[in-house]
Amino acid sequence: MKLYGNEISSAVSRVRIALALKGLDVESQSIGFLGEGAENRQPGYLAVNPQGLVPALVTDEGDLVTQSLAIIEYLEELFPDHPLLPSNPVDRAWARALALSVASEIHALMPVRVANRLRASGFSADDIGAWNRHWMTEGFDAIEARLASRPKTLYAAGDTPSLADIVLFPQAVNVERAGLPLADRWPRIAAIVDRLSAIPAFSQNAPAIRK
Numbered sequence: 001m002k003l004y005g006n007e008i009s010s011a012v013s014r015v016r017i018a019l020a021l022k023g024l025d026v027e028s029q030s031i032g033f034l035g036e037g038a039e040n041r042q043p044g045y046l047a048v049n050p051q052g053l054v055p056a057l058v059t060d061e062g063d064l065v066t067q068s069l070a071i072i073e074y075l076e077e078l079f080p081d082h083p084l085l086p087s088n089p090v091d092r093a094w095a096r097a098l099a100l101s102v103a104s105e106i107h108a109l110m111p112v113r114v115a116n117r118l119r120a121s122g123f124s125a126d127d128i129g130a131w132n133r134h135w136m137t138e139g140f141d142a143i144e145a146r147l148a149s150r151p152k153t154l155y156a157a158g159d160t161p162s163l164a165d166i167v168l169f170p171q172a173v174n175v176e177r178a179g180l181p182l183a184d185r186w187p188r189i190a191a192i193v194d195r196l197s198a199i200p201a202f203s204q205n206a207p208a209i210r211k
């Protein structure tokens, strides 16, 4: 298998954490997405993934699997050891819901292509920062409220790390980097992220800081 991605992407970080939790090692190829002539928009990469996004996984059979959540579920089906989804259907639905609420309701509003479009529409760097913080705050407020309404567990969807934590963690790292300290507003998320930070599969695969 070959993973196309890079060190700074939080969507790729999700897949790297899932691979590490399952103890899997795959070939990887770095695809940059910043600046003029970004590799993800070049014909070479578009031939691999026409959507031009990372992560993308090419299987040993040559099949393309895109979208971080689909890639993680593919890995889960292929390598069921160290399960990433809770066994109880309600907890499993919650783990997926939390993952989607980060991937679709927070992260999707602020990747490079969205920032580029906002800039082209006249947003300043400060405006874009405020845009990102707005969606991060709204999204994390909702996740914090859902966590508060559920029985207290060590991690986001139970007492072992799951898909929910795999998607929450990289976003939480970026929320802190955006100047929103988790502990100030989201104590439950902060406690979970503290525990996750002590697990090498998470800490070693956090999104790297953009230079």
Ligand SMILES: N[C@@H](CCC(=O)N[C@@H](CS)C(=O)NCC(=O)O)C(=O)O
Binding pocket: 009, 010, 011, 012, 033, 040, 052, 053, 054, 055, 066, 067, 068, 069, 103, 111, 112, 113, 114
């Ligand atoms: N929903 C996709 C999101 C993928 C995505 O937006 N990846 C970012 C990196 S974190 C990317 O490729 N950005 C390039 C761009 O926006 O042009 C997933 O979960 O895989």
